[in-house]
Amino acid sequence: MPVTVKTFASSGEAAAALSSDRGARYLGGGTLVMRALNEGDVSISTVVRVTDRALTRIDVSGARVVIGAGVTLARVLAERDLAFLHPPARSIGGPAVRNMGTVGGNLFAPSPYGDFTVALLALDATVSVQGGFGVRDVPIEEFLQSRERQSGALVLSVSCQRPASADAFRYRKIARIKPKGGSVITLAAHLPMSGGRITGARVALGSMAPTQMRAKAAERALEGRSLDASTMAAAAAAVAEGSAPADNALASAWYRREIVGVHLRRLLAGQE
Amino acid sequence: MPKTALQFHHNGREVAIFVDGGVNLLVALRELIGDMTPKFGCGQGGCGACSVLIDGELHLSCLTLAETVAGRSVQTLDGLKDGPNLHPLQRAFADNFAAQCGYCTPGMLMAAKALLDRNPQPSRAEVIEAISGNICRCTGYEPIINAVLAAASASRARA
Amino acid sequence: MLELRKDIFADERDDNLKEIGKGTQRQDMLGHVTGTSTYFDDHKLQGMLHLKVLRSAHPHARLRRIDTAEAERSQGVRRIIRGADVPRNLNTLLSLINFGKDDEPSLAVDKVRYKGEPIVAIVADSPREAYEAIGKVRVDYEPLPAVFDVEEALKSGAPVVNETYPKNTFVYHDVYDHQKLRFGDVERGFAEADHVLEQRYQMSPIEHAPTETNGSIAAPDTNGRYVVYTSTQALFFSLDTCAKILDVPSNTFHFIGGTVGGGFGGKVDTLTEPLAILGAMLTGRPVRYVLGREEEMQYGPPRGAERIYVKDGVKRDGRIVARKIRAYFDSGAYTRLSSYAVVKCAAHLPGPYTIPNVYGDIYCVFTNRTPATAMRGFGVTGMDFALECQMDKLAHLVGIDPMEFRLINAYRDGDMKAHRREAKNTALIECVQVAAEKAKWPLREEFKRMSSRKDGGGSRAAIPPTPREAAAPRVSPAQQRTSYDRGSSIPPHERPPVTPAPPTPPPPSPPQSPSHGATRFSSVFGTRRR
Secondary structure, eight states, rough: OOOOOEEEESSSHHHHOOOOOOTEESSSSSHHHHHHHEEEEEOEEEEEEEEGGGOEEEEEESSEEEEEOOOOOOHHHHGGGGGGHHHHTTTTTTTHHHOBHHHHHHHHHOOOOOOHHHHHHHHHHHHEEEEETEEEEEEEHHHTTTTTGGSSEEEEEEEEEOOOTTTEEEEEEESSSSSSSOEEEEEEEEOOTTTTTTTSSEEEESSSSSEEEEEHHHHHTTTTOOHHHHHHHHHHHTTTTOOOOOOOOOHHHHHHHHHHHHHHHHHTTTTO | EEEEEEEETTTTTEEEEEEEETHHHHIIIIIIIIIOOOOOOOOSSSSOTTTTETTTEEEEEGGGGGGGGGGGGOOOOTTTTTBBOOOOHHHHHTTTTOSOSSSSSHHHHHHHHHHHHHOSSSHHHHHHTTTOOOOSSSSSHHHHHHHHHHHHHHHHHHO | OOOTTTTTTTTEEEEEEETTTTTTOOHHHHHHHOSOOOOOOOEETTTEEEEEEEEEESSSSEEEEEEEEHHHHHEEEEEOOOGSSSOOOOOOOGGTTTOOOOOOOOOOOSSEETOOOOOEEEEEEHHHHHHHTTOOOOOOOOOOOOOHHHHHHHSSOOOOOOOTOOOTOOOTTTTSSSEEEEEEEEEHHHHHHHHEEEEEEOOOOOOOOOSSSSEEEEEEOOGGEEEEEOOOSSSHHHHHHHHHHTTTTTTGGGEEEEOOOOOTEEEEEEESSSHHHHHHHSSSSEEEEEEEEEHHHHTSOBOOEEEEEEEEEEEEEEEEEEEEEEEEOOOOOTTTTHHHHHHHHHHTTTTTTTSSEEEEEEEEEESSSSSOOOOSTOOOHHHHHHHHHHHHHHHHHHHHOOOHHHEEEEEOOOOOOTSBBOOOOOHHHHHHHHHHHTOOOOOOHHTTTTTTTOOOOOOGGSOOOOOOOOOOOOOTTTTTSOOOOSSSSOOOOGGGOOOOOOOOOOOOOOOOOOOTTTOOOTTOOOSSSO
C-alpha cells in the first residue's frame, strides 16, 4: 500500500495516530524513517509528523536542562549553555546529518548509532513521553529497555541535570572514520566528586549491547573511591561485564570486548 | 495514489509539483523537477552525494521528506553558477583538480558553499569538518580541501 | 614510408607538443563542477518503470519452489521475470573471448550458490511497489552445506559450488585445474639455501564502494532497437554480453555510457543491463535497475580474496635462490574474471626479481561467496602484497637492508624471466634508488651505482633444467628452517594418486622459435573454440 503522510499540530493527536496504526512511524529529522523507506521497508505505511513548536524548545534556565525531542544536534551545538553536550553532538555525522538528526530521534537510533543517547544515559536523563494516557516521565534506562514497545508513543523532550563539574562528565567515541560514522564503541562517564571520592558514578556504553547500556560493574568499581590508577584499572577490568556486543562491519564482538577496557581507562585518565 | 501539492523555491525559481506520499526530496528534484545535479549514492545519509541547501542550511535530500520543503528555498549545484560565469568555488575546484569521476562533486560543492557562506575564512580543520559528511572515492580529498581554501582566499583577495 | 606534410595549414597549427610537466585540465572538469556531466541515471524517460530483484537468503541452497502468484497481483506490478524468461540464462563474461564455460545464470532457477544471488526480478510502477511485491514472493529453499574457504573447497568431499566445475576449480584448456609455472628446480634451490622461509598471506575481499552504485536504464528505441544508459566501464563488453544473454544481434542495442561515478573494476560485470533490457522488452517501457547501497556493498562483486603461500630459499649474501608459491584466488560462486586474474598472477611470478628457481601453482577456486571481479590490477597487486612483505622478512632474516636486498635480487635487462621471456626495459633498480633518495634512506655506494642496464644477461639469461614433476624434497640437516613446516611440503589435495595419469601432450605451438631457445608457451586461451 502507498505511504500516507499525516501532519498534526499537537503531539497528543500524533501520539494517538501512532498508537492506533501498526504501520505508522514518527518522522523527526528523517535520518531513521526516510532511510528505512529508501531501503524498501514496506512495513511503514503512515508517516506521522508534528508541527508543535514545543518540541523544538531548549530550556536551560533551571537546574535541569530540558531539550525538546525535535531539537537538532546542530542546535545543541549552537547553544552555549549545552556545552557539556557538544562532544557527543559533534561526534555524530557530518554537518548535514547534524542539521537534521534530532535528540529524540537519537533515542531510537540502533547500534552502531545512538551516540548522543549514550551521553544522556550517563547523565541519568529522563525521557518525557506522550502516550495514550497523557504525559509520563520515564528514566532513560527504562525507556531504552522497553524501546521496541515505545514506537507507539511520542517522545516530547529529554531532561537531565547539568554535570557536577566540567571535568565530571566525559565522552569518547571510537569510530573508524573521524568524526562521522557508526561507532566501534561509545563511552560516556559522569563522575561527581565529593571530598575527593566518586559519588553517583555512571558509565554508559554504546555498541556494546543491542541498546545503550550502563556498565554497572565498572560503576561499582568506581563508587566511593578516588580516581587513581588502581581505581581506573579496576573499572577497566570490570567494564565489559554484562555487555553483549555484536559482530558488524565496523568491528567484531571480540574486538569490542578487547578494547572497551583500554578506552575506559583513557577516558578516566583524561587522555586524548 | 493520493498526491500532495508541493510548492517551493528551487534555485530562486518558484516551482510546484505533486508528490506521492513518502517521496524524498532527491527523487522530487531529479524526477519531478528534472534537476539531476544532486546524486543518489546511498539513501542512508552516509555519502553526502545528495546534499542540498534548504534555507541556506546543508541537508541530505535523500533523507528529506519532499513535503517538508513547502514554501522553503532549496538550492542545488544547478543554481550555483552566476549566469554564464562559474562560482568561485566551481572555478577553484576546476583549478585544483578537485574531481575525477565527478560524482561526489555536487555534494562537495554544496557542503563547501554552506561552509563559506557562514565562515568565509575557514581553517583547514574547519574545511575538513565541513566536508566530513561527503565521501569521495577518487581524489583522496586533498585537492578538494585545497580547492575550498583557494576559493576562500580568492574571495579574501577580492574583498 | 609515411610522409608528414607539415607545411599544409602550418599557420593554423601548433606542433610544439610539449605537454609533459604542464598541468592539463580534464576534458570533463567543467561538466563535473557544473553538475552537467551525465551519469546513466541522469535521464528522465517517460513512463519509466522500476526493477528490483529478490535475492537468495542462503549461501547455498536448492530452490524447490518459487511462488510469484501473490506478487503478480500486487499493486503496480507490470511484469515478473524469472529464469525461464531469460533467453540464454547461463553465461560467463569471458566467453566473449572464448575463455571459460558458461556457468552463471542471470536469474537462478534450481539452485543458488551465494547469498544475494538474484532469483526473481519484479518490474513495477514505483520502487515502493516493487519492494512490496518482492515481499510477496515465496521461495522454498532447501539449504545445502556451504563452503567459504578456498582450501576447504579443494578438499575431497567439499560441497560442489558450481556444477560446471565439479572440483571447485576453474579448468584451463579443458584439462588443467590450476596455472602452473616451473623454472629450474626449487627443491634443489632450497637444499642449497642458507635459510628457508615459508609464510602464509591472506587478503580479504575488497569492496570498490563507488559513490555511484551499479545501474542501468533500458528503453525501447526506434527500429526495434533498445537504448541503454549504463554505469558500465566496458561499453562494448556489456553490449555484447547482453546480446548473448538476450540472444539478439548486437546491433539491437545502442549503449550509451556516461561518465562513470567510480568504477575501479567493479562496473565491468554487466550486472544490471541484461535484466533492465529484458524488462524493457517484456513491458515495452523504459526500465531502470539500480543497486541500492547495501546491494552494492554486499552483492556487488568485490576484488576476490587471495590466500598465498610463499616459500623462499635465500643465501646469506642476500640472493634468493628458490621461490615456491602456492596461491588460491577466491572466485566466489562464479568465474567472472577470476580465471583471467589467475593467469595474470602466474605471469607475474616471482615479481620483478631474477630468481634461478621458481615454482608456482595458482588456483581459481569456487566458494559460496559473492562472486569476485576486477579491481585495480587484480591478479597482480594481491600477489605483490605477499611478495613484498616476504622480501622485507627475508631481508630481516639475513640482516640486509630491505632496499639493498631488493637491489641485489632485482631483475636486469637481458635476464631470463621465469616464464621464459627475456627481461627488457626493466627499471626496478632505478625505482628503488629514487624512492630511497626521496625518503632519505641511506644506500651504500655500490647500490647507488647499480643499473638495470648493467650486469644482466650472460649466465642469468639461461633457462635452467626444469624437472617435469616435483622432486623429492632434500633437506639439509644444518639448514635453518623457519615456521610453517608442517610435514610434507606437498599439500594433501595435491598429492598425486598412486598411478598418476600420463601427462596430456601440450597443444601444438606455432613454429616460430625465439633466438634464445626458450620454449614458446601456447596461447593463454588455448585452442580456439567455435
